[in-house]
Amino acid sequence: MLPQDPSPSPLPASAFPRELFAGAYRRVAFFGGIYSNYLALDRALDLARSLKVDAVFALGDFGAFGPHPDRAVEILRGNGIVSIQGNYEEALSDAAEDCRCGYVDPRDNHYARLSFDYTAAKTAAPHKAWMGTLPRHLRMTLGDRRVLCCHGSPRRINEFLWASATSDAFLRKLLDDYQTDLLICTHTGLHWSRFLEPASGGSAGDGRPAGNGLLARHGRPARGIINVGALGRPANNGRTDVWFAIVEAGDDGTRIEFVPVAYDHARLAAEMEREGLPPEFRETILTGWWTTCLEILPAKERASGRY
């Protein structure tokens, strides 16, 4: 399908462990948490192809939340999508007790447990073994920009990087510590991006998350973060669409496009019902509002949802 290097070569083992160098690109699509939403994944792949990207990468959390976890994994593997581990893949391949999502509230953890137990029971052993072989991080270049892809943050697989809770100072430190210009992540389920001044010590970026579908242009050499959001569930904004991101090295800087994906969400909800998944999860799929895992949200992100 997509022209993509099938066998990325590892970085020297000494630099950062469990990283792969995935190659040099100009225009790339990144898929965040899929949460078993194989219907949205399928649509997103078609969309990415029609939008003429050089490659597609998946940033972990293939399972959780939705029905029939093997279906999403089979699409990824069948299409040779280069992927990294999320907390779900780490937990499933380790036979861990829970999803290591990083929630702290008892109600959040109750739903996280339902979701993990279902996914763990329904994921085939060979897929779990494959998850254990995935790298933690991917590195690549987009034009002259160095890119690091991770699941939560480069230092912790389940660290939440929210727009309103990630300071510019902290972001700069991550970019410096991990020797990259662009940091690409998921795990929160909400897409956003922010660019910093070219050199450290400058004034803050505008701090605001980029809007839905916005094409953001920034003069080079850009440094910043792109949280690609999730294909698995909507972005807590009352729309049933889910999202992925395209990042492109252009002559005028780095461009980011958040792409909404419309898919057969009614069918997904019906399948979730047949599989005995909680009605609260179906409500999210059908309304676009999050109903669970809310207590981890910072004030701003919490205030913009319905619950």
Place this chain on the structure above:
Amino acid sequence: MPLDEASRLSGTTNIVFPDVPMLGLDTVWFQVAGSVCNLACTHCFISCSPDNHTHAMMDAAAVEIYLRESESLGVREFYFTGGEPFLNPEMIPILRAALRRGPATVLTNGTLITARRAADLKALSEDSAYSLDIRLSLDGFDAAANDAIRGPGTFVRILEAIGHLAAAGLNPVITVTEACEEAVGSAGRARLLGRLRDLGLDRPRLKVMPLLLLGAEAGRTRAYGKEETLAGTELTEADAASLQCASGRMVTAEGVYVCPILIDFPEARMGSTLAETLRPFPLRHRACHTCHVQGLNCRT
């Protein structure tokens, strides 16, 4: 030196205490109101009260110096506590300065939050791209339970504060300590959440916090026993990383302490700038045992 102090420091001969590493300065706390509080709760772990001046208030200029330093060290978020932060006359400008640089959380008893102050806080929050989180502590479902711990008349004042914040469009996190036994069970939780909805919080946020057997709380229940230390314990990397002292520091008017919990212990003062405190710290104190066993951290 009192006996307890002596036994606490007894690790000098053959007992080995684990060191917590400093992994990165994610969280900077400010003891912004010192130890002065308009209440004198029986469970307060630093025994704050209207006339406890052990720790002085910080002025905006002092806070600014540390905000700048934290920024250069890659800080992720700020927490403000006391005492009661809103006794500090510069609290609003201090929060504004913090919110220019990152997300901020204020821990308050709420009793000084008027309609006017709630509106000021809302304006601050709107002006920043970062989150302003307000944590308001409550100790029971009714005046009898709460006021027994926090003092007469406080329940009504806290509910009023929640009402003011809700009316201004802010959604505080309500924290209850385990002293409120009902809040630990799910039925009690549901009742408390219902009560908060009645006050106008349509998306109530609730956190239950473990108690620390220090300060006034040591008199109310019990102090830490001799066996409750981390002597001889080996911390795994994950255990160490989850402790507040592995990723945060507490700034006070008298310098920088290892964590918000130990500011009454001189050996916990690590320096006068943040940079000089970015080194390991030996976990000798009994409170360290609670942190370790209960997984107490600022995310809980």
